[in-house]
Amino acid sequence: MKYTEKISNRLNDLLVKTYDAEKGYKLAADEAKAPYVKDFLKDKEKQRRAFGFELKSEIMEFGELPEKGGSLKGDLHRVWMKLKPLMSSEKTEKILEEVERGEKASLEEYNDILKNSEMRLPPSTERLLIQQRDAIQAALNTSKMYEELRS
Secondary structure, three states, rough: OHHHHHHHHHHHHHHHHHHHHHHHHHHHHHHHHHHHOOOOOOHHHHHHHHHHHHHHHHHHHHHOOOOOOHHHHHHHHHHHHHEEEEHHHHHHHHHHHHHHHHHHHHHHHHHHHHHHHOOOOOOOHHHHHHHHHHHHHHHHHHHHHHHHHOO
């Protein structure tokens, strides 16, 4: 497998997860009742859409084709997100818990790619992934803050 193909495959994995996160944030925003949480979730949905465009562009720079949709795992997670709050009296708290779980998984994925010593990323790709990872960390921190405020 060529070096550029290996990198674009990893970026495509991130892209699929970004599609999943965007859809998940939309679902969560539709389900959330607290206006400040709803606004936060809508903002993150837009952010993930932007991340997707950036990742697609980066993949095409490597001469590869970007993925076009989310994953079955993401679809199943969204179904769970929709059902889980129905079983709870505290819908917003459950939504925020799911957001945190998803963001932690995203952080792990980004860190895995960034720390992979076998696959040295071009500086532009590394900067993009660091920028997106840091934005995900900020979203995770905000979600935790909102959850603490609800407690």
